[in-house]
Amino acid sequence: MTVILEWLSGLCLLLGGGLCISGGVGLLRMPDFFSRVHASGVTETLAAPLLLSGLLLQMELSLDSVKVIMIMILVLATNPTATHAMAKATLHGGQRPLEFANGKDIGGDGSSKL
Template sequence: MEITAIITALCLVLGSLLGITGGIGVYRLPDFFTRLHACGITDSACAFLILSGLMFQTGTSLETVKLLFILIFLLITSPTSTHALAKAALNSGETPLMEQQQTQQKREER
């Protein structure tokens, strides 16, 4: 088996695993900010692994360039929207879970 095929397979499997981890995180984690972190981190990493895995299969052609551009645009836009989302949520009064717990603890101490 060729070395590129092995690299592609590795990248795809790793990327898929990361994606599923993110999906489970988005579904299971308790509040918005924890979910956002699950989604934000895995989205970029999963896209990076899968797309670069595919790039090994195209050789040097138009497809490689297109994949590269998809990857670059995803790597720019995905963290940006995650950042903007978190900022908007924080601005609109959504409190992270840790902060909620801290205020609750303080109340109990009193």
Template sequence: MNLLLEFASGLCLLLGCFLCLSGGIGILRFPDFYTRMHAVGVTDTLGAGMILIGLMLQNPQGIVLLKLMMILVLTLLINPAASHALAKAALRNNLHPQLDESSNKGGN
């Protein structure tokens, strides 16, 4: 059973790190604020969630597990709300999404 928990924990940690890394790449690759914010918001929430689940599997008892669960719940609630608030503030300040196709470097 310990080997299975170690494997699942390692898999969650690796997946979480990959998601966070892909969010960082999204910041550099996407053309405007809204697409960058979407990439970071989704991958940050899921990546942090997977990392926290992996850490919960590393220590499945005690106060540490309770603290990690609280952090996970707060992360899952606050990150989407913060992304929505940022998008709404940007739209109110007349930062419009980039809609033209001329910024597509690899397209036809």
């Protein structure tokens, strides 16, 4: 049983670490702010829960496990709000997303003029 848990925890930690680095690489490679937000989302939505579950599987069950679960819920619950706040502030600041779309104009419905 403990061997299975150890393997599972190792798998979670490895996957989480890999995703973490992917997010960092995406943060550097993406061309503009709005696409960088998506890259940063990779590390916060999947890498953080994976790494924390890896940690959870290594610890013995105690009050600390509850704290790890609380951190997981907190990161997952606050990430969309923080991301949305950043995107909104950026739009207020006058930045517009880079577009490679198929020639479709999106600025015309009045919503882009905040």
